[in-house]
Amino acid sequence: MCRIGCIKSLDPFHPRFALNLMLPQQKGHDNSGFALVMKDLYGLFEPYKKYPLLSYSSTAKGREIIEAYMLDRGFGRPVFQWKPKTKTFNTSYDFEKMAFYGFEAYALPVITQGTSEEEKGEFLLNTRLELRELLESTGDGYIFSFWPDTLTLKEIGNPNHIGDYFNLWEENEPILAKNIMVQYRQNTNYDIVRYAAHPFFLQGYTLCANGENTNYVKNKEAQQNLHRGYIGFESDSQCFLYTLHYTHHQLKWPLSYYKHVITPLPFDEMDSHPNKALLLKLRESLTHLEINGPNTIIGLLPDNTLFTTCDSKKLRPVVIGTDGRMVGITSEVPGLNMILPHRNAEADIYPNERETVVIGNDLRIERWKQQ
């Protein structure tokens, strides 16, 4: 089972918290990957918050391709690059290192001046998709995200080793964020690619999930025609992100309806619902986006609202705890004990199958019941 988690804090914090959140949850063979997405960046990144940050890993040739493409598209040279102070790679590390890990902030090209935020969002997405296609065609790298105030790192292999190589266990560099979503992956499929590692990212939406998506095939078949950004499907969990993006970003429905789409109320319960007509229509219309578990989903919206929700039957574990300045959501409680040892554990929340737990940027926790 993948262990997943997300930390949200009033104070910017270092990724070592994320590693510490996951470390006590490791068990069995847990060597197939590590990924994190940081949102609302501080420290080194704070002066460049408004610039889209390109996160990628590539070969040397891949880096040249990216450079040429960004110049061609009018982005120019990066206004900022973070070069992780990595340790020396040695043979004891159990992961396949790429030649370059790029975290580069770019100024938007002149042609985007005067365009709306929405149009800029489309432009950034197109750029990422085109870059991805370019690198895929030659096999020279992976593009993970291209969005302001967002950093993504993904690698395949032993998560502890990856964290060690990138020096993420020690706070010797001010790499900070107010939100970090993270995954340690125990993959059941050895034919893994980097894109299959959670969290997934699309236009400010970040999501990780554990469990198997029973309805993967029908979700995928429905989504691949809905939006040009719904591609890849290297992991069955990408479907959860795409449905979130579709309902919240494309249809502009409030977040509470995400739950109604992925786990609609049974017909019997719908019958007595005051807005039965609406719920029935949503179920009819989006039946191919339903999930059937077993899943826990943790998502971050573009405004950094954090939420978690589960499938309606088979329920993967998840727990939410807080000390008032930091909230952690993760698969198993030892993770919370590690980063929030002094919290009141009795107040931890174990959401049920009809809940969406939502945490705002002020860390206020709301429990929405699907009814």
Place this chain on the structure above:
Amino acid sequence: METTVNINAITENDLSWKIDYNTDRCTRCGRCIATCTFAALEMKVERRAFTVSEDKTPEPKRLFSTTPVVSQVSTLKNHCVGCGMCEKVCPNSAIRPLRNPETREPLLNHPGGSPIKRGGRTNVSVERTLDLIKVGRISQMTDPSLDAQRHTFDVLSPLGRVLSPTEIPIKIENNELNISGTMPPVHWIYPIIFGDMSIGALSTRAWEAIAIATAVLNEKYNMPVRMASGEGGMPVKLMKSKYLKYMILQVASGHFGWNRIIKAMPEMIEDPAGILIKIGQGAKPGDGGLLMAAKVAKHIQEIRGVPKSDLLSPPNHQGLYSIEESVQKMFLSFNAAFKFKVPVAIKVAASSSSVSVYNNLLRDPYHIVGGFFMDGIQGGTGAAMEISLDHTGHPIVSKARDAYLAAVKQGMQGRIPLWTGGGMGMTGSLAADAFKMICLGANGVFAGKIIIQLLGCIGNDHGRCNQCNTGLCPTGITTQDYRLVKRLDVDKAAETLVNYMLSVDTEFRKLMAPIGNSSLPVGRSDALVSVDKAIADKLQIPYVC
């Protein structure tokens, strides 16, 4: 010189069924003869010869006796059809029909140059695709199975035009969604429809048994099963009752029965569950409908408003010349007739061209096409020429898959619910067949022949009986002869159908649980595997062995 045999004379061994009769066990009660609706049995007297010797030394004497016996009528007109009613009524197990593999009947039975006509379905048996597909993706460990007894399952499918989310009139106010306009009607119903067999094709009592079972399943067991009327009208009393809501009214090219339906409309207290426009059917596609004059009894004449004669529904709707026009004309007028509150669906024969028809309908701009029913070659019929039954038509499985994938390609799966039929349950499990069709992309299935088999029909796909066209149905199901209809115990027939459907419902759960689905797995082709490579490739599911 007289020959020893006239080889052109028809004898028992020329016929498809031979009567196996045991004189010693027979009491000559005559029940077999009385029950044979095909007059294939008769009493006759046989001359018997014995040679006996009663002395100590051989003194042979030749004795003769005459014995009354039951005998098979060896004519093409009154041939035995293997229905087995004689065996059913014989108190001493003295008689039964046996299949004659050396039959010459298909070659000979063409009186006056007439092709063989019969009912049933294709008798050219091939290994059945659905039986070569297994539910092979079992949820375990990371995706646990559900508990078939404990979990709740939503075993429902839509009938009606389903809108895309952007087409639903939704208003967002105070962080809430609300419907702000009208939409096409959609009913969530049981994924098995009792397929359209008309009053006329069926006896009124057999039709009534299905209607009773439908009502019981709905009212007592909360299973929203719908029954399609077939093209032959409806009893006025039913049309004016609350049970109309369980009925799908069919209109076909003959428009039989619609004068009475239209006249009853002002007095309907419920809307029907749907309207089904029949363009074609899986058995004898392109052939239209046929009710032989033998079955057009007085009450059928009244319901349909016709004189006694062969009733032919033309192969096509005379007023339609294109798909677009059919949407404009028939769909719009039926939608309007029921004030846009009743889903209007279309039924076509599976054919090489049926995906094109589906594709075209999917673009229906008025949102008035509420269902696409596609019927395959293994569907049944009340009357057809054998050549049509055996040699025309298209298997349903791959065509249903093609139609679903065509919709997927356009991102329109589920917009017009796909209902498929034609041989559903023909090897015994309607639940398994329906489940597999649903995984391949159908929303639900419709079934006909298995329904009448549950009522008591003894016909099968290996040439047994299949005399639905003659009016002589030995089970009282496809006849209008009141003496034969009396053979059918309507309540018992309905009860058998209800019990079967209750078991189907449990079986659905037993198939949904192991693949981890609590709602119907429409399009979950990943749940299936095939033990036949060609089938696997065609349906885009894994091949296993």
